[in-house]
Amino acid sequence: DATDDKTRCYYAETLPNPKLNVFPIKEVSDIGRDLGVPLIMDNTAAPYICRPLDHGAAVVMYSTTKYLTGNGTSIGGILVDGGNFDWEGNKERFPTLNEPDPSYHGAVWTEAVKPLGPIAYILRARVVMLRDTGAAMSPFNGFQAIQGMETLPLRMERHCDNAEKAKDYLLSHKKVSNVIYPSAKEGVFLERANAYLPAGKGSLLGFELKGGKDSGKKFIDSLNLFYHVANIGDARSLAIHPATTTHSQLTPEEQLKTGVTDGYVRLSIGIEHIDDIIADLDQALAKA
Template sequence: MNQNKHYRFETLALHAGQPVDETLSRGVPVYRTSSYLFKDTEHASNLFALKEPGNIYTRLMNPTTDILERRLTELEGGAASVAVASGTSAIFYAIITLAEAGDEIVAASNLYGGTYTQFDAILPKLGIKVIFVDPSNPENFQRAITEKTRAIFMETIGNPGLDYTDVGALSDVAHRNGLPLIVDATFTTPYLLRTIELGADIVVNSLTKWIGGHGTAIGGCITDAGRFDWAKGRHPLFTEPDVNYHGLRWAKDLPEPLAPIAFALRVRTVPLRNLGSCISPDNSWIFLQGLETLHVRMARHCDNALKVAGYLLNHPKVAWVRYPGLQTDPSHEAASKALKNGFGGMVVFGLQGGYDSAVRLIDNIDLFSHLANVGDAKSLILHPASTSHSQLSPEQRLQGGLPDDLIRLSIGLEHPDDLIGALEDALQLLP
C-alpha cells in the first residue's frame, strides 16, 4: 500500500498491515511456531529490554497476529492493537492494565452477562470495585466517579437490551475527570462506528462475532487510541516505577516512538506476557479472512435485521421489539446521529405469552440455530435469561434491560423472506 495515500475502510479491510515478504505470497502466511531465533545475545537482550521490536515467543507476538493487529488498528483509527484469546480476556486485560486493588471502575449497567459477572463477582475479589450506573444519562457516571476511579466502561449497543449509549457524551465525562473511556464495540464493529473518532481511548472487540463472521474461531482485541495522557496522576500503574521492568515508568520513560502506545505496550508485556491468554496464529488467520468481507457482511446483516424487526413489530403475538433502526425504538434518535452505515445485526423481542411462549418458539423454529453466540453468517436465537445472563439475579437483569421473556436474534445472511417465514411458522404454533 502507498503510505502517502488515504485509503477507505473497504480497501484497508483487504490490505492494511500486510507487507509483502520474501516469498511474495499474496495470502497472509500462518506462522505456526512457538518461538523465534535470536541473532545473537545482544539481539536477545534488546528484545527483552524493549530496546528494539521483534519476535520472541508467540504468547507475546506472532507475524500472522501482527498483521491482524495492524489491520484492526487501521480500521479503528487507533495507534496500536493487541490481539488476545477472547473478547472476555480483552476486557479483563484492559481493566487490570490500568487498575489494581483499591481502585474503582464506573461501568454501564446494560452489559453482556459474562462482562457483568466479571465486573460484579471476579474483579471485586481482586480488590477492584465496579460501580454500575444507568447509561441513559451521562451524569450518572459523573456522580459515581471518586478519587479512586480509574476508567469508565461501556458497550456501544448493550447486549442484549440493544440500547445505544452515547460514546461522545461519556468521553466528555471521562476526559473532564482525567479518565480514559473504554468502549466494547463488538456489536457495532469499526464498520458501523469508529468509536475513537467519538472520543474512546481504549476499544475492545470480540473478534469471535461479526469481525470473524462465521463462528469458527474465538479471539479478542484491545485497540489503544494513543491519545490519552497517562501522566496526569490518576494512574499510578503508569506513573510509578514498575518492578516488572526495572522501575520503568510507563507514562514517563518510554522513548517517543513508543510513548503514545504506553497502554498497548503494557497490555502486551505485563498481563499478556505473564498471564498468557494469547491468540493462536491459526485463529488470527481466520479473523483476517473475516475482516476482508466485514463491510459487505455488515451491510447485509443490518438490512436483514431491519426487515425482521419491522415484521415482528407488526405481529399480533409479539408484545414488544427492540432494534435501534426502528423509528419507534427508544434509542433510535441517538443511534441515528452516530450510526451512518446501519444499526447492527441484532434484534430482541418479547411475546404476548411471556416466558412459556418464548421457550416454545425457540424449541420449534427452523433456520435459526439455538446457541450462545452472535455475529455468525447464520441466524442464531437464544433466551438470555436462562442462558447467557442466568448468573445475574432477576433484579440485575431488569437493571440491564433484560426481562425474562426476551428472545435474542442474531440475524444472519440468509434471504430475509426465509427468516421471516421461519419466524411466522413458529409464531403460528403459539396460543
C-alpha cells in the first residue's frame, strides 16, 4: 500500500539517528526491484563500514562534510549511481529519463547512455540538475574531500573501536538509563547491524540521562574534550543535546516520536585516544 503509480524511489538512511536502527537494505531493495522502484541510500553515517550497492541499493549518496572529509570544514556531497537499475524497463515511473529532453535537443537519456551502460540517472543528474542548480563543489572543498578520503579506512576503524569502548563505559554508568548503539541492540536490529555493518558499527552513539533535560544541559556544558556542535563524522569528538537544540522546535510528543527524550545525548565519537574520551565523559557525567 505504500507504493503506488506516483512512487519514484524509496529513500532511507543506513544509520538513522537518533534511534540508530540499521535499515534493512536488501529486504526493501528486493521489494522495490519487483515493483520497478529503486532504493536510494544515504550512507553518510556509515562509509567504508557499509556497502549499500552490494545489498541491492541503486543509488548511494553522502554528505562529504562528515566522515569522508573528516574535518568538519568543507561542505559537499556525492551521488553514486550503482549502474544496476533498469531505468528504461520502468518508463512510466521515470518519464524524464525516457522521454525527449527539450533542453538537450530531444535526447532520450536511457537511449543516449546505452554505449556506457544503465547510467541514465547519474548522467542526467550531472548534465541537467547540476547545470540548473549550480550546486558544484568548490575546488578547495573538493581537495579537502579527496585528502580526507585517503585516510577514511583508518579513521573509520578508530571511530568504531572508540565508540564500542565508549558504549561499554556508558552501559555501566549509574546515571545512564539507556545506551543507543547498533551493537547494543537486540533481536532483529542486532542481526541487521551485524549483517550490514561487518566492519564496525559506526561512531554515532546515543544515551539517556536519568536526570532528564537539566542533566543533559549540565553534561554538555561540562565537556572539555568534546565539541558542542550539530555535525557528525569529525575526527574530533562531538556532542549535542537534541531536546534543547536540534529538536527544540518540536513539541515533547513530537520529540518522543523521533526518539528524542529530555535526557537524550548524541555523541559522534572521534579518533582521539580512548582514555581521553572516557575521562571527559566521566567528569562531565559527574557534574550532570
